[in-house]
Amino acid sequence: MDLQFKRHRRLRQNATMRSLVRENFIRLEDFIYPIFVIEGENIKNEISSMPGIYQFSLDRLAEEMDEVQSLGIKSVLLFGIPAQKDECGTGAFHDHGIVQEATRFIKEKYPEILVVADTCLCEYTSHGHCGMVEGDQILNDSSLKVLTDTAVSQAKAGADIIAPSNMMDGFVAAIRQGLDEAGFTHIPIMSYAVKYASSFYGPFREAADGAPQFGDRKTYQMDPANRHEAFREAHSDIEEGADFLIVKPGMPYLDIVRDVRNEFHVPVVIYNVSGEFSMVKAAAANGWIEEQAVVMEMLTGMKRAGADLIITYHAKDAARWLQEN
Template sequence: MALQFTRHRRLRQTANMRALVRENFLRVEDLIYPVFVIEGNAIKNEISSMSGIFQFSLDRLSEEMDEVVSLGVKSVLLFGIPSEKDECGTGAYHDHGIVQEATRFIKERYPDIIVVADTCLCEYTSHGHCGMIENEEVLNDPSLELLAQTAVSQARAGADIIAPSNMMDGFVAAIRQGLDEAGFENVPIMSYAVKYASAFYGPFRDAADSTPQFGDRKAYQMDPANRIEAFREAESDVNEGADFLIVKPGMPYLDIVRDVKNQFHLPVVTYNVSGEYSMVKAAAQNGWIDEKAVVLEMLTGMKRAGSDLIITYHAKEAARWLSE
């Protein structure tokens, strides 16, 4: 008797056949590129733990932005490194803070680029935490007022999207209220809704000079062992007025990306974080992997898991490869 089985390989025989039945696609428009801006002049500092990623002063920012635009990347996420820090993170919400000035710079010269402003205090506080401190405890409610001030100052500078990453309870509600009262009711919030207390953030802390001076962030970022908690966090942000939901990090949390995509009806953004980037870079530089193949597979996997958008340090390289 003849064997009875399904011939799945019929749809995999050629490149054109595989393209015909492909379910998920990665586009350059899906990518958001993080950019680090630093106070000072004539600065282009490569991040030692992030090969190919730099801190730029405003007078050299065009070097980065010209390349971003030429590659067709439509969106950037701005992080700022101030020259001075204090207990309250004043540089975060100063109208002439580094992110505010970089936003004006980009919107004046590259008006079609979508500027997403990271809204947090950790890069600007002398203690490196994401809020106000008292007796080495991060205070939730007093921090909300400063975060709202930060968001309003960023919107006033021209930011298209506010992206609060601090993980204080009620941060979306406070920022939404602050924006609305200041006349920025049409500025959307891309909330870091599900942000884990991850070991994959190490290289970013080199780039943003944001390592906590004491303790850690486990009291306000999520426990990597938890899944159901992600639903509670995301639901709160939806109810408070979020317009996008970020899951961070990416690769170790693709189950959470799918959960959030299935549960909520907002665009889902995955943050392919610094540690993921640096591991791929290190392996590629050692000749252990095919960097192009691995990066495109990784980003496509994030799309398959449910990501509408991906924040990634690979954005420029991926844009080149996608255009080939």
């Protein structure tokens, strides 16, 4: 036989060779682990649709943080569930709100762990929307003041990064100005710049008790069918002062992650959201997939698509698997 062809398998012939030429790697430093903190005492509520994920009251938060620290996870993302809600989401910007108190606790007890504060109103408003409401309309400009107050209160409590997720127009500009005027010029903004109105958020709404009480969020979150709109959103946030760009959800939007990575020269963050997590957990519980292999392949795919950092509920499991290997 006189055949001419490429022998690509030469670089796959054993595990050591495959490791030598591997292009993308997952590190503990890549993970940002979401934590749900709830007002009250002696609370550790498992989220029924998210096996292994809990709501923790402040007096039991050390249980979660001790494990996070022992696993070598470097960053956490805090979501708060207040005892009371109102039309204006007062608990979001109260100096002694649940996220603010949890931030103080973590920075005092675990100072080396970086705290990212989710800056939104949906968990705190009685109507469950991410901004102020008038009738059936979600107001944009009047929401910016409340979001800015929330960001400043979180920075005062010690948050290392502010992560606004509300998708109001101008939210990065307003928060950047508010932080600077309050003396927090050093605090970066990790913007949920490209956030789609996705069906993958269902379990999160149980975890954060933040489902909208009327309508939906399609007037402020993006249409899943749109790609070019993602460039417009991300460009606006960069111009307004964003230091990181988040794409959310993760797996169905890897093409958008690659677009953002190619276009912008700031850290790109992917949010591996609750619905993605729960589907893997459900399939694994039924014996349909091998959980570790699927999760690590999924996370590797996110890095390959261009993500620098991954917000994921799988962080603790993945950290254990990385330590084992």
